[in-house]
Amino acid sequence: MLMQQLGYGAGYAYDHEAEDAFSGQNYFPDGMAREQFYQPRERGFEREIGKRLEYWARLRAQRGG
Numbered sequence: 001m002l003m004q005q006l007g008y009g010a011g012y013a014y015d016h017e018a019e020d021a022f023s024g025q026n027y028f029p030d031g032m033a034r035e036q037f038y039q040p041r042e043r044g045f046e047r048e049i050g051k052r053l054e055y056w057a058r059l060r061a062q063r064g065g
Contacts, residue, residue, distance in 0.1 A: 013025050020059070022056060022059055023063070024056075024059050024060045024062070024063030025063075040053065
């Protein structure tokens with residue numbers, strides 16, 4: 001409670017409270033580029049993971065994160 005009163009976490013959007021459970025916020029430090037550590041292949045379940053990653057990237061771009 002004290003931390004909240006001091007303003008810690010102001011502006012933070014909790015993903016689970018968002019309608020689609022994705023806030024799109026950028027949690028990297030200012031000026032630090034988002035890195036991609038995993039590139040799913042177009043086969044098996046990795047294809048579905050790739051679709052989900054693309055979906056999140058679109059939401060992030062729409063929400064300015």
